[in-house]
Structure formats: C-alpha cells, structure tokens
Amino acid sequence: MTGRAFELLVVRRLKNLLGPTLSLSLTGGSYDGGIDALGTWCVQLQQSGTANVALRRLALAVQCKQLKRAVGPSVVREFEGAVRNWKRELEGHSVNKTGLAGVLGLLCVQPRFTEAAIAVAGRNEVPLVLVVLERPPEQHPEHHEDREACIVEFRLNRAARYLLPHMTVSTKKIPCESPLGSPLFFEQISLCYE
Secondary structure, rough: HHHHHHHHHHHHHHHHHHHOOEEEEEEEEOOOOOEEEEEEEEEEEOOOOOEEEEEEEEEEEEEEOOOOOEEOOHHHHHHHHHHHHHHHHHHHHOOHHHHEEEEEEEEEEEEOOOHHHHHHHHHOOOOEEEEEEEEEOOOOOOHHHOOOOEEEEEEEOOOOOOOOEEEEEEEEEEEEOOOOOOOEEEEEEEEEOO
C-alpha cells in the first residue's frame, strides 16, 4: 500500500470511529510539516450532575506512519513538535474567535508503537492520541489483499484525557477463524461518552 493510500485509509477509519462531527482533509505531500491531515471534531460532553450537553470543538492534526517495524519515541517527539507549531499558527489566527476548545494530535501507525514511544507520549504536555491500525486475521487466505487495516488501539495521553474528560475507549472481541480452522479474535474499538 502506498503512503497516500494508507493516509486515505486512516482518514476513512477515523471518520467511521469518530462519527459525523469529524471533518478531516489530507494535506499536501512531502512538504506537509509532519501533518498528513487537518480538521475539526465536535465532541458531545455531558455536564456532570445535569442533563445539559455541551459541544467541544477540537482542531485535529493527524500523522500517518506505515512502517515495517514498530514506531519509536523519535517519531512521537517529531509529531509533538509539528502539533505545537500548528497550534502556534492557529493561535496567531485567534483560536478563540474560531470557537476551538483545543488542539488534539492523532499519530496513526501500522504496525504498532514501542513501549518507549508509548511512555514518551504519556508524559507529553501536548494532547496526543496513539492510534494503531492492524489487518484482521486471515479467514480466507485467497482474499488476503481484500482485508483492510482497522483501528485496534486508541490510546489517549494525560493531556488528551483532560481535553476529553468523559470519553472512555472500549474494545470488544470479534470471533473469526484462522486458515487452519482454529478460533481467533479480532478487537474492535468503540468510544463511549459518559
């Protein structure tokens, strides 16, 4: 899969997961400043102890990395810098006038993050979400290329949990069968708003 095809797949999967209030567009090619897609996402927040619902509009910056090996901490640090730069640029355009509540960076990778990358993101002051895409297990080897990667991990760092205080991430196991007939499970992500 080409880099652009992976970016298109990530945008499609994010739209499926985050819902109709997500607006996301790919940026341009190799001079994108470390950001592959930009957009906004309106999140419903229940105000505690009341029936009132508030909308929080966030600016989103997305980077997509499809590598043969696990993504390490240097990629997380580079993306954090890109998100900081983009946030400064937005602040120069009066973020408060646009109604944005904050900026959220989504680093979307295939195959996975190293433990060191997860630790770096966890300590980061920039709101980040580590997103892992994975192909579902093979049910029919003859249709190997038809299987597109799905989001299997959506990990918010502390700063992102502050922006999205009532969001929880859950997974459910979907049974499927391996080519050898043994049972396998594939995890599907869902977001819940309390």
